[in-house]
Amino acid sequence: MNPTLTIFIILLPFAAFVINGLLSNKLPHKTAGWLAVIAIGISTILSWQTAVSYFLQSEPYIRQLVVNITWLRFTETLQVDMGILLDPISVMMLVVITTVSLMVFVYSLGYMQGEKGFVRYFAFLSLFSFSMLGLVVATNLFQMYMFWELVGVSSYLLIGYYYNKPEAVAAAKKAFIVTRFADFGFLVGILILSYYTGTFDFITITNPENPAIISMTGISFMGISVLTWAVVLIFMGGAGKSAMFPLHIWLPDAMEGPTPVSALIHAATMVVAGVFLVARMFPVVVFHAPAALDVVAFIGAFTLLFAAIIACTQTDIKRILAFSTMSQIGYMMLALGVSGYGHEGLGFTASMFHLFTHAFFKALLFLGAGSIIHALQANDIRQMGGLRKYQPVTHILFLIACLAIAGIPPFAGFFSKDEILTAALASHTVYFGIATLAAALTAFYMFRLYFLVFWNNERTYAHTPHESPAIMLIPMSVLAGGSVVAGFIPFGNFVTSDLKSLETHVHLNVAVISTAVALAGITIAWLFYKRKSEIPDTIAARLGGLYQTIYRKFYIDEIYLFITKRIIFNLVSQPLAWFDRHIIDGFMDLTATATNWISAELKEFQSGQLQKYAYIFLSGVILIVLVVLYTYS
Amino acid sequence: MGTSALIFYILSAVMILSAIAAVTARRILRAAVYLLFALGGTAAIYFMVDYYFLAAVQLIVYAGGIVVLIIFSILLTTHINEKLELPRWSKISATFSLTAVGFAITTYVLTAQSFTTGTGTFADATVGLIGERMLAYGEGGYVLPFEVISILLLAALVGAIVIAKRNPPAS
């Protein structure tokens, strides 16, 4: 395939956006929806073709600039290009983004049917896909930053789009502002890096032998090398988009948006942009700014555990998934943070692999949640239960996703998580411990969700929930297929830190441990949440083994209860959740309140009295004169 | 102290006192008259430094034009016998201290500066010379500002008329 054709992967969704956006009042819903679907569909086909032809060439793979246009020239040397850079990670991202987008687009045809702003919705969705694709193929930091912001804008429009609830609006604003705040770190980082290297170009910047980069390690600012500063600032942008602690506060709130949007933006694509960014900068970071990598690992590990613990307490189905996303991205960050280069680059591959598999099962989980919400018109899992009878297909697909995220072989999550755990073990036992603990928690909260929704309390519903239409189930099934088979892809052959193939295999001892903790988590969830209403039946059935039952109940059940309810729930999770909601969030609210307060206090200056204005004017003049004369005489 | 110095100090005292009166007098019309004195005193100083044309302009345009304009506007908008309220004490004190500080600094800087007295010979500012300079377009010629200010005056004229003229109210 002619590699320049890749430009259409990006341009087609843009065309769909332009057409739908300009004709939003005139196009019939069906036409607009299918237009967007067809555009992204062709993009998907092209991406897969690109991927196949790219990965079929003999490795080591090369970084190819298939399109490159000079766009802005600041100085003779510093210029901004627009173009397409193909390398293993960008090709992989193209596949992930287009595939998940296509599924979400198709799903949305059913989910959003009859909504008022249907055409606009598809326009924004296409805009989002366009910006995300432009981001991953960026040839330079500046282009990436542009698309990075465009991604932010389009996700703002999408989050705030659907519900006319005030929360949705607040959430959209919060998401935008928090990530924008982080992006300024990114921008300053770009400024520093380009100032010293004289370029934005990724191939030059990420070349570890670049003398300008090496010289940056020699210049230090407050005891830390300028390069490390630049990289950490850039990473700040990534942490904002990827919802890493403490810039994560926007993600749970962003769940107010339409569910397919969450599946696309908050599971598979936008939130992994930060991971992608770190991976993009990886070669230079690993050699010249290892301290920055430690920061990545630390924040990743912290968020991983932090979010997993909070997820155990939530009752809103989408919030659980949101915290779960944060935690899974923590895995990816952790893996990158502990990774070495070349032969020691397992962490890098693992991270990308997990990004890949996670996209499938997390998108599936969100779409499944959407299917449930669609049927019940409720988000709270306490109002659900016994849904397996009403939504059998959704049930099975959801179960597959849960097994995949919990890391049960042979589902996709198992393989990628296994690699991450191996990489963590090779780095530091503490990281391994955290990752393992989080794996158990993941299994626990996912199955808590699963049992509460599909089993547990077999209530009767006022309106009998119905299974979703085929147009929603088909994309879910495709994703479920992905969740099953994606793990068998020999990822190390394709995506590595140094573009050469890396031998990877399942590490048996790690695999046993991780599977064991996952099963333990599932078991706890099963005991605690599935049986609740069935306990009398169980007792009746096992009347002969009464003693045994009492024994189990007395010891194991109580211990479970103690561990889950008392320790995890009351002592750890709830305080953490409270901390998250009130302190971290509160800090932002406080900033807003303080700003408002200051501006209210200052308003007296703007009294409307001309003479007071003139008085301040003259005082300003005299004050400046006094200060300057004092300094100069 | 020579005669002209004496005249200067007397004129200065008159100017300053009438300026103070102009900004404190409670009858507005009187304030305008005090302004006239202050401007007239200035014109006298111009006379003393041999700028006769400028002095004449000062009297005709400033004293004759602007003050009359001000008096007209006072007559249009206030009663003759109306006395202005005194400003609040806080306002007076705050403003007084601010302007006093300002005066102190500028006077300090102006007196501390060691000026080198002019070396050139005085170009006697006769009407003829002024006229020639006004119409010259080389270095030291003022024909461009002279023309541009005519646009300014025209614009001011149009602006003033169009605002002050009352149109028949919109039906």
Place this chain on the structure above:
Amino acid sequence: MIDQVPLSHVLSVSSLMFFIGAYGFLTRKNLVTMLIGVELMLNAVNINFVAFDRYLYPSGINGHFFALFIIAIAAAEAAVAIAIFINLYRNIRSIDVEEVDKMKY
């Protein structure tokens, strides 16, 4: 006069007049009297220009020309200002500066 009175004295008089004008502008309640304050300030500037011109740079008489133009512009400014005052007076029957505060904060 210039051989008898030092430059600094003339400048002090003009500075004093400038700040008296400023004082008037900042304290007077009536808009027209505020305008009087501005005129005093501009007059002080003129004295400065003339004094510098005559004492320090007598051959150029540039300051003299500047003063001429300032007078003309002051007249134009006063004309427009007074037109606006009159318009305000027609609207709210007052030209008290403290009542010109409908727009604030």
Place this chain on the structure above:
Amino acid sequence: MTWSELLLMRHEWALIGLALVLIMLEIGISDEQKNRIHVVACLLMAAITLFGFWPAESGKIFGGMYITDPLRVLMKNILNAGVLIIFLQSSVWLGKAGMKNRMTEFYLLLVSSLIGVNYLISAGHFLMFYIGLELLTIPIAALAAYEQYQSKSAEAGIKLILSSAFSSAILLFGLSMLYGAIGNLYFTDFSLTDSLLTILGFIFFFSGLAFKISIVPFHLWTADVYEGSPTNVTSYLSVISKGSAVFVLVILLFTLFRTIQPVWQAVLYATAILTMTIGNLFAIRQQNLKRFLAFSSIAQAGFILLGVIHGGSLGMASVVYFVLVYVFSNLAAFGVVQAVEQATGKLNIDDYNGFYNTNPRLSLTMMLALFSLAGIPPLAGFFGKFFLFTAVAESGFYTLLLIAVLNTVIALYYYLLVVKAMFINKSELPVPVIASDGAMRISLLLAVTGILVLGFYSPVFDYINELCKTF
């Protein structure tokens, strides 16, 4: 003086010609045909704007009173284009009863003010500078008070003319001291020495100019005057008047006052921080869109100072580019505000709830304008801010850069408030569908094209950069 020398002043000649044509028309045209004046004015202004891009030469005429060079010509062209947009946006307002028979005067005053702008930029002598400044302000003060039957308009006029007279007096006082120290008013051999008198004179002079740019603490008139003036006059004040003052500030600081750079850098450093922060803090609490845009433009002025502080050709280029972008972004926003105000009289942010549902095109324009002002890529405003930040980074004022960056986050917050109102909030009683007239549409199209094209079309900055390097 030769013919070709006189042609150096062609921008001013053209505008004076326009003024004369307007006077002739006013005399010769009957009341029924008054509308044609608007058309003629817009067409001629468009022709003048285009004509201005004719390649320019450098030169000095009138003994150095008038200076021109390609950079100054570019500045004039930018502002002329802005005035053209304002002309186009004025049609509805001028068509109202009571305004119709004062249409010529409106154009005449605006053109006089623009002539002042041109002379201000080309000034080669402080007298020309001062006359330009007053010619810029006095007609605008009259225009601010143009709505005769609204006391708010008179209030705006009074606040503008009195505070501007006050600031002019202070500026002149400073200028007289500079004259005393140097003895020359021509820009050509204006050699400053570093004495207390020059510093004092400079600060007084600077405050007068800072008043026009609305730099804190000389900004207090801004919001009140912006609110009370007719909206197209407000746009003129916020774009043309401010832009020209910025241009002339840059020219003066980078040439004449170069010798006291540490002084003005220190002054600008402090005022830039104040200006950005105060502008933002006040913008947050505004409900009236005109006041809102007033404070937003104050904050933007603070950002402009970032480029001025740099003191080199990059700083200059970033300032000129930013003003260019700002002209288009701000005029797009004001255009929408004006269209809505003329159709419904509504000016509050709340009135814009649900605006997208009824007027998608206007609200998209507004969104683009606000996003550009907020500096979101790839719109032009982003590049404007980016170059300014680069300039600050290059001059090494990292603390200032940090404060500026934080301020853009605050700014984003309040720009989003308006976007939110238009796109997300629901309203029982949204603004009805507005059928804007052709001229307004053209003006908005021009402004939006500017916002988009300047963002994507890089030779513009290259060109400005080249001009500034040779300045």
